[in-house]
Amino acid sequence: VLARNDREAAHNREHFQTEGIVAVNLMGSPGSGKTALLEATVRAMRGRHRLAAVSGDLATDHDGARLRSAGIPSLSITTGTACHLDARLVHDALHRLDAGPVDILFIENVGNLVCPAIYDLGQTANVVVLSVTEGEDKPLKYPVMFRKVDLVVVTKADLIPHLPGFRREVLDDAIRRTMPVPRALTVSSVTGEGVHAWVAWLDELRATRAAEAPER
Amino acid sequence: VLARNDREAAHNREHFQTEGIVAVNLMGSPGSGKTALLEATVRAMRGRHRLAAVSGDLATDHDGARLRSAGIPSLSITTGTACHLDARLVHDALHRLDAGPVDILFIENVGNLVCPAIYDLGQTANVVVLSVTEGEDKPLKYPVMFRKVDLVVVTKADLIPHLPGFRREVLDDAIRRTMPVPRALTVSSVTGEGVHAWVAWLDELRATRAAEAPER
Numbered sequence: 001v002l003a004r005n006d007r008e009a010a011h012n013r014e015h016f017q018t019e020g021i022v023a024v025n026l027m028g029s030p031g032s033g034k035t036a037l038l039e040a041t042v043r044a045m046r047g048r049h050r051l052a053a054v055s056g057d058l059a060t061d062h063d064g065a066r067l068r069s070a071g072i073p074s075l076s077i078t079t080g081t082a083c084h085l086d087a088r089l090v091h092d093a094l095h096r097l098d099a100g101p102v103d104i105l106f107i108e109n110v111g112n113l114v115c116p117a118i119y120d121l122g123q124t125a126n127v128v129v130l131s132v133t134e135g136e137d138k139p140l141k142y143p144v145m146f147r148k149v150d151l152v153v154v155t156k157a158d159l160i161p162h163l164p165g166f167r168r169e170v171l172d173d174a175i176r177r178t179m180p181v182p183r184a185l186t187v188s189s190v191t192g193e194g195v196h197a198w199v200a201w202l203d204e205l206r207a208t209r210a211a212e213a214p215e216r
Numbered sequence: 217v218l219a220r221n222d223r224e225a226a227h228n229r230e231h232f233q234t235e236g237i238v239a240v241n242l243m244g245s246p247g248s249g250k251t252a253l254l255e256a257t258v259r260a261m262r263g264r265h266r267l268a269a270v271s272g273d274l275a276t277d278h279d280g281a282r283l284r285s286a287g288i289p290s291l292s293i294t295t296g297t298a299c300h301l302d303a304r305l306v307h308d309a310l311h312r313l314d315a316g317p318v319d320i321l322f323i324e325n326v327g328n329l330v331c332p333a334i335y336d337l338g339q340t341a342n343v344v345v346l347s348v349t350e351g352e353d354k355p356l357k358y359p360v361m362f363r364k365v366d367l368v369v370v371t372k373a374d375l376i377p378h379l380p381g382f383r384r385e386v387l388d389d390a391i392r393r394t395m396p397v398p399r400a401l402t403v404s405s406v407t408g409e410g411v412h413a414w415v416a417w418l419d420e421l422r423a424t425r426a427a428e429a430p431e432r
Contacts, residue, residue, distance in 0.1 A: 005252045029246045030329045030358065031350025057357045058330065081360050083299060083330035111357070112330060113246045114274065114299035133349045134247025134374065141327070142246065144297050156349065162378045 005119055008087035012122025015094075016105070022202070022209045023105045025121050027145065028129030029138075030111030033155035035063045036189040038106055038199070042070040044192070044199045049103040049206060054093040056085040058108040063108060073099035077110060084115035087122055103206055113138065117145040125205055131156040134161060138172040139178040146178035153198060157188040217383045221335055224303035232321070238418070238425045241337050243361065244345030245354075246327030249371035252405035253345060253414070254322055258286040260415045261407070265422060267321040270309040272301040272326040279324060289315035300331035303338055319422055329354065333361040341421055345409045346374040352383055355390035362394035367401065369414060374404040380404025 016023045028034050038053060046049065053074040055063035064076030077085060077093045092105055107123060110118040117126075126149040131136055133156060139146040146152070152175055160166055174183045185201065187194035232239045244250050254269060269290040271279035280292030293301060293309045299306065302383065306323055323339060325332040333342075342365045346354055349372060355362040362368070368391055376382055392398045403410035 029327070029350075030354055031245060031347070059359050060356050062353050062354065062357065081330070081334070083328070110330070111245070112299070112328060114297070114326070115326060115331070119296070131247070131349065133347065133375070134245075137276065137278050138246055141278065141419050143275050159349070159378060161374065162375060 002118075005087050008091060009120035009122040012091055014122075016122060016124060017212065019102070020210055020212075021102050021105050022205045023107060023121070023123045024202070025107045025109060025116070025123035025126050026129060027116045027126065027149070028111065029111045029113050029131070029134060032111065032129045032131045032134065033189055034108050034111070034129050035066050035153060037153060038108065039070045039186065040041065040187070040195050041106075041129040042072055044195045044211075045202075046071070049202075050101055051104050051106070052097060052099040053106040053108060054090060054097060055108040056089070056126050058082070058110065059073065073097055073102075079110055082115075083110055083112045083181045084119050085109050085121060086119050090121050092133070099169040104202060111181070113142040113145050117148045120202070124209060125150045127151045127153060129153045129155050132160055132166055136167055137170075137174055143178050146175065147180060149179065150181070150183065151201060152179070154183040154184055155184040155189060157186050157193055158190045169206070196198055217251060218334075222309060224339040225336035228303050228307055230338075232338060232340060233428065235318070236301070236426055236428075237311055237321050238341070239323060239337070239339045240274060240418070240421075240422045241323045241325060241332070241339035241342050242345060243325045243329075243332045243342065243365070244327065245329050245347070245350060245406070248327065248345045248347045249313045249405055250324050250327070250345050251282050252373060253403065254283055254324065255286045255409050256403070256405040256408065257322075257415065257418070258283070260312075260411045261418075265418075266317055267316040267320050268313060268318045269322040269324060270313060271324040271380050272305070273348060274298070274326065277374065289313055295326055297322055299326055299328045300335050301325050301337060302335050306337050320418060329358040329361050332363045340425060341366045343367045345369045345371050348376050348379060348382055352387040355387075356395040359394050362391065363396060365395065366397070366401050367399050367417060368395070370400055370402040370403060373402050373409055
């Protein structure tokens, strides 16, 4: 299963490279704030890049509908009982989406801190969203995920004042001990705090990809 | 794999019945508050029942250690890359735990809203913990889980005043549309709000089980 997925991921990766698309595999627990982060991203970036999204969930079109409302081409991939997206599901969804030229594609994975880390989708970057309400020890408890990611986006920063037990230094230490190259940003999709740094990180990825892509 | 697990779950179930043990399979997303709920349960129940716990995580002994600190026999089951406990892992952990006579055994599953719902552990009851920060649509997005559970415990109620977009009626509607017999309690493990109702629910399970168990 994984070997076949790797072949399909290689196909996706080649497509993304040829087309100059940055594909961001956005992972995180259920309710960690992945869709809200993307809504805030659309607001912050509006007009500067051509964005699109596919969103994985066991059931419902909720996330796809939220992102279409936010103003970008988007559709939901319903996985039934599967706890993750795979390269073929993403490939087929992109054909159905037919979004035209895209600069940054967000692949919002199924809410899960385990399974999505194991399946390559052909993405340019792996990002995990971790909300401040989930507890500071999650990187240590889910090392399979945190070893795979290029960036941790710590979400729901607006709730920190209401979490008396929250210790940021414990979270940072856990991130340092699991990520190969520790990198974390802190945002609130409600207040907009920190979203500029996340957008700058995406801009940098996009600039690198645009420089790599063949002339078209 | 599932057929073998079912046989091992049947073995666990028979053991729990013979010994008069209520085994509660506690599931929920990473950071939904499963361990905090158990800590609050120990405080609220102290002395009335003999409690014990096994806690599943990919890595670390954090949850086992927290529950030992709370004053009950407990150990962690580390699953490596597996996103759920299975009946054999629980069986082997109970042999290692050697807790003596137990009235209520908590099986704290790996933080995940998908995989744990698929594996029978021989439990008396399935409970899912869902924190108010995770969003009201989670039952609809993770129906595999919510169709399987006897009770939803809505946690982190103390944060509701800080979540301006939280609509309780939307959550209740999603629960009604997915659970075969809808039943939900709302608690805060921080303030203790609602913990008495959860403890009463456990007491009822325990009374039923004690009435079923053979004379010993």
